[in-house]
Amino acid sequence: MFKSVEDVGRRFRDARYIASRRISTVVYLATRMGRPVLVEGPAGVGKTELAKTLAEVTSARLIRLQCYEGLDEGKALYEWKYAKQLLYTQLLRERIGELIHDAPSLPDAVARIAGQDDAFFSYRFLSPRPLLQAIQSDDPVVLLVDEIDKAEPEFEAFLLEVLSDFQVSVPELGTISAKHIPLVVLTSNNARELSDGLKRRCLHLFIDFPTPADELAIIRLKVPEVSERLAAAVVTAVQRIRAMDLRKPPSVSESIDWARSLVILNAEQLDPEVVESTLTMLVKYEKDLERVKGALDKVLAEVK
Ligand SMILES: Nc1ncnc2c1ncn2[C@@H]1O[C@H](COP(=O)(O)OP(=O)(O)O)[C@@H](O)[C@H]1O
Ligand SMILES: [Mg+2]
Incomplete structure (x- = not known):
């Protein structure tokens, strides 16, 4: 991916990003070791741009998860397309009626409908959010988890789980594992202290104002x-x-x-x-x- 620390610096500069020696070294190590990078530092010093540039120079797709207060698993991982499921059940009302019209009891009717779960909890009705998009991707991606310090500590714990095995279990569909381990860049403006676990998992990069x-x-x-x-x-x-x-x-x-x-x-x-x-x-x-x-x-x- 990169031949050396100097190669990182050169290719970033060609992509109009000035990477200090420290930045180039951490990026190089992260790509060689397959570890996420946690970038901390004041606003406006190029943290987000670093992830964008990394995607550009490695010809990877950039998938961005912008964090905010109240961000939860559903918004980050996947949601069911509830409205579409509802619409389909309405359009299929007659078929569903046929399925249960001769059911001897209510529990029987429920069991027959439950037997059709697969039809309504399939990829057709699944809406992948950034984390699942990154895991499902057929091509290499850079996953930018931007401003992680804005999300709650509970979300951080969940994210740590995703980052440690890059697989996700969707109860209705089974386990989905990453085809490629994404290059992950997390950024933080230090609004709050991040967990030790997350820090341990990541290579740490502090970007200060430039020389x-x-x-x-x-x-x-x-x-x-x-x-x-x-x-x-x-x-x-x-x-x-x-x-x-x-x-x-x-x-x-x-x-x-x-x-x-x-x-x-x-x-x-x-x-x-x-x-x-x-x-x-x-x-x-x-x-x-x-x-x-x-x-x-x-x-x-x-x-x-
Ligand atoms: N080292 C750098 N090389 C090139 N542009 C930079 C660099 N550092 C910051 N910038 C520019 O400064 C602006 C802010 O960068 P950004 O990544 O949004 O900051 P942050 O995410 O740290 O708040 C962008 O327009 C970016 O292009
Ligand atoms: Mg930013």
């Missing part, structure tokens, strides 16, 4: 219209703003947006006026905004 060199590469890759000089100025300013004690420091996605807006405004350098009028691209809270405006001299010192 200045990596951030420069990301901006030049994502906003090719920006001059090298302006991109370097953006990186320096963003790194300084990040070092301030803000409620929400700007992330990579915000530096990309900022660079893009500067290009649209035809800014050639970071003048205090243009910076002030575009600062909301970077900093989203009023208090943070005031603080950065108050320190603009320092943020822009020797940056042109």
